[in-house]
Amino acid sequence: MYPSRFDYDAPSTLEEAIAILDQGGGEAKVMAGGQSLIPMLRLRFASPERVVDINGIPDLEYHRIDPDGTLRIGALCRHEDLELSTIIGDTFPTLAGAAHLVSDPIIRTRGTFVGSLCHADPQGDWSATMIALGGKIIVQGPNGRREIEAKDFVLGPFVSALAFNEIAVEAIVPPAKGKALGGYLKLERRVGDFATASVAVALDMDGDTVTRAGCAMAGVGGRTIDANEAISVLQGKTLSSENIDSAAAAVAAASDPRTDHRGSADYKRHIVETFVKRVLVSVAKSEKKEAVA
C-alpha cells in the first residue's frame, strides 16, 4: 500500500530537527534508516503529518571507543557499520555477535542501531544487547539532553521513553569491569526474519570470576525482556557447569514466550535455556584455553 500523504523535512542540524518535532506536536516523526518507519507508513500503521529525515545532519555516523573504554554509537551509525567494524569485535562480543544477524544485508546498509532502539520492537535485536550490556541512550529535546538507561528506554511493544519532541542522539555502552565476554544467539527461520527467540549475554570477568552478568531476550515476550536479575545468580561466581545450568534455568524462567507461527511457547523457552548455556559454556572454554596458554 502507499503511505498516506505527509510533508517532509530534511533539516541539517539537530536543533532545527527538534524545533520541527516540537512544532509538530506529536504529528511529526523522525526518520533515520527508514527501514522500520517506511514499512509502517506503507501498512498505514503510522500516518504522521510530517516526516523529519535526519540523514542530512552531519557527524552522527560514528561509533568509537573512548580512552576509558566507553563505546559511543551515533544516531546514524548503520547496522552494517557495526558488522564491518574493526573495533567492537574484541571488546564488545555481545554486539559483534548480533551485528550480522540483524535483518538482512541490504536492510543493514541503511537501518541504524539507535533507530532500532527507538522502534522498540519486542523482536528487535539491538535492544536486547543494550539491556544486557547496561547501556544508556542520550536523547536531546528543546530543553537540552538527558540520559536514559536502556532497560528503562523500552516501555512496551513499539513504545520508547522518547517524548514526541526528542531525538535519540547517541547510544553508550559502559566499559567492562575487567574483561568483556559473552555473545548473542538468535534463532531465525531464514535470513532477514525476526527472532523466534534470541538471547544476549554480557559478562565482565576478573580471572575466572564473574564480576557482572547481564542478559536480555528478544522474541520471547510482549517486549524486550530484561533478564539481568535472573542471570545475576552468576555474580561473584565461576562458570562451573552447575552455575551455568542454574543461570540458564533462571533466564528461561524469566522469558514469557507465546505460541505462534514461529513455534510453541515451550519450544522457545527451551531455545532460550539452550542458548544461554551455549554462550556461557563457550565463554568458560575460551577462558580455560587462555589460562593454559
Next chain:
Amino acid sequence: MSSLYDVIPPAPPKGVPTRRTTMNVNGTSQTMEVEPRLLLADALRQALGLTGTHKGCDTSNCGACTVLFDGRPAKSCTMLAVQADGHNVETVEGLANASELHPIQEGFKQEHGLQCGYCTPGMMMTAKALLERNPNPTEDEVRWALSGNLCRCTGYQNIVKSVLWAANKMREQDQEA
C-alpha cells in the same frame, strides 16, 4: 492486479505539495517534482522509465528492487524518492555500456544465473557492491552478501557461480589495465 493504493502517479494532482528533487541516476542528473511519499522504486520506474528495477514484494523482503545508493545496496521500495536529493543512484540500466555487457551481466549469461529473471537486477546490483568492496570473495562470502535477495527459480547455485565468474573476470581486467 493493482489496488488503488499500489501506485500513485509520479506527477501528483494539482494542489498537492511537492519537492524538487535532483538525483544523479546512472551518471545523469535528473530533476523531478515529487510528492514526499513517492517511493524511490516508483520514481525510477514511472518517472524515469527505468523499469529494470523490479518490485517483487513491496514489503521490504525480497531485494528485487535493490539499487545502489551512494554505492551501497538499498531496497528502493523502502526509500523515498525525496531522500535521493543530492545523491547517486545506480540501477541495472547503468551496468552495460553501449557495446559491452558488464562482467556481472556476462557472468549471469555464462553461468545461467537466471531463469525468469525477476530477481536478477537486484542480485546484480548487490553483487556489484560486494565486488567493489571485495574483489576476491569466497563462495561463502557471495552467499552471505546475497542472502537478502530472494530468488524463486534458480536455487541460487548458478547465481553464486555467476558472481564468482564475474569476480574472476573483473580481476583479470584489472590486471590487464
